[in-house]
Each structure stands twice: as C-alpha cells, then as structure tokens.
Amino acid sequence: MHKKTVIFDLDGTLLDTLEDLAYAGNAVLAECGFPQHPVDKYKYFVGDGMRVLMERIAPSTCTPEKIDQCCTIFNRIYGECWHRRTTLYPGIENMLKRLREKGVRLAILSNKPHQFTTVCVDRFFPGQRFDLVFGQRENVKKKPDPAGAFEIAAKLDVQPADCVYVGDTAVDMQTGKSAGMFTIGVLWGFRTFDELRENNADLIVDHPMEIVDHVISAG
Numbered sequence: 773m774h775k776k777t778v779i780f781d782l783d784g785t786l787l788d789t790l791e792d793l794a795y796a797g798n799a800v801l802a803e804c805g806f807p808q809h810p811v812d813k814y815k816y817f818v819g820d821g822m823r824v825l826m827e828r829i830a831p832s833t834c835t836p837e838k839i840d841q842c843c844t845i846f847n848r849i850y851g852e853c854w855h856r857r858t859t860l861y862p863g864i865e866n867m868l869k870r871l872r873e874k875g876v877r878l879a880i881l882s883n884k885p886h887q888f889t890t891v892c893v894d895r896f897f898p899g900q901r902f903d904l905v906f907g908q909r910e911n912v913k914k915k916p917d918p919a920g921a922f923e924i925a926a927k928l929d930v931q932p933a934d935c936v937y938v939g940d941t942a943v944d945m946q947t948g949k950s951a952g953m954f955t956i957g958v959l960w961g962f963r964t965f966d967e968l969r970e971n972n973a974d975l976i977v978d979h980p981m982e983i984v985d986h987v988i989s990a991g
C-alpha cells in the first residue's frame with residue numbers, strides 16, 4: 773500500500789490541546805455562573821466543533837441564544853489561551869518529517885473553528901509543512917460529513933481511495949469511512965481503542981511511526 777496523501781485530525785491527533793480547551797470552556801462556564809467540569813471530561817466534550825462543545829458543557833436548560841453567547845465568550849477566551857499548554861504529541865514532528873521525505877502530501881481537516889486551526893498550525897508547525905489546512909468553515913458541513921475530506925482530495929487531485937484519514941475519535945473514523953478513505957485511529961488522543969474499533973478504524977496505532985510504516989509499504 774502506498775497512499776500518497778494523509779489527512780490528519782488536529783485536536784487529540786497532532787496536538788494535545790486538551791488543557792487549553794478545558795481552561796477556556798471552564799472560564800466560559802465561570803463567567804456565566806455555571807458549574808465547571810474536570811479537565812479529563814473535555815476528552816468527550818471536544819470533537820464536534822465549538823458550538824456542540826458549548827452545548828455539552830453548559831447546563832441542558834440553556835437556550836440557543838445563551839449558547840450563542842457562550843460561543844462568543846469562548847472565542848474571546850480561547851483566542852487568548854490557545855497556545856499556553858498546547859503541545860505536539862511525542863513523535864509527531866518526526867512522523868511528519870518522514871512522510872514528507874517520502875513524498876507524501878499532508879493535510880489537516882479539523883472541526884476546530886478554521887481561524888483557530890490555522891493559528892495553531894502556524895504556531896506549532898512552522899515552515900508550511902501541510903499542503904492544505906481546513907478547520908470548521910461556514911458553509912462547509914463539519915465532520916463526520918465527508919465534504920471537507922472530499923474537498924481536500926479534489927484540491928490535491930487524488931482519489932479519496934488513495935488518501936488515509938488519521939484521527940482519534942468516532943467522528944474521525946466515520947468521516948474517513950464515508951469519504952471512502954483508509955482510516956487510522958490513534959490511541960494517544962482523547963478516546964479509546966473500543967471507540968475506534970467500533971467505528972471501523974482500518975488500523976489502530978499507539979505510536980506515530982506506525983503511521984509511516986503503514987503509509988509507506990516498502991522503505
């Protein structure tokens with residue numbers, strides 16, 4: 773197998789963004805006078821975009837208008853703290869370097885708001901390592917809809933079947949599968965082996981170099 777394009781999820785796959793996301797989420801709740809959540813719970817709140825994150829962390833009695841207000845506050849607070857505790861997972865830098873050396877094209881497709889996705893990539897992956905970077909954009913259906921994955925394949929002029937989608941959640945596996953891509957689930961992110969397996973991951977890995985091994989069949 774030599775798949776020439778690899779599309780990555782961002783939060784929980786390339787970047788450990790959990791603490792900054794939880795800090796911002798809890799600061800929104802504090803500002804609204806709502807109860808906060810332990811950081812680890814955010815592993816399950818994150819993954820379906822900012823608005824769903826607000827719906828999950830706020831009390832279920834919140835009106836859509838209140839959720840709008842939470843989104844506005846989150847944008848402000850996360851806009852200040854997004855880089856404070858965020859780091860690359862171990863081995864990511866080397867994996868990307870190896871894939872690049874092998875001529876593999878690299879892209880990112882995240883449900884993180886697009887502007888935050890691009891600032892994170894610029895800051896943590898300087899040097900234009902990616903051919904395309906898409907966060908959640910207006911007028912493009914978010915994951916698990918395959919629209920963004922199809923758009924990347926089309927823009928890079930590759931067949932979806934020649935792409936690999938790498939992520940850490942059910943949403944990621946569903947996205948890759950509905951786009952007709954080979955899916956790799958990673959175990960260093962926010963979710964479990966069982967979640968990835970139940971959502972039809974083609975391969976589940978616990979070290980980034982396993983991605984290189986499986987994308988580049990020989991050498």
Ligand SMILES: O=C(O)COP(=O)(O)O
Nearest residue numbers: 782783819820821882883
């Ligand atoms: O911000 C989110 O909801 C998730 O972002 P991700 O798609 O990069 O995991």
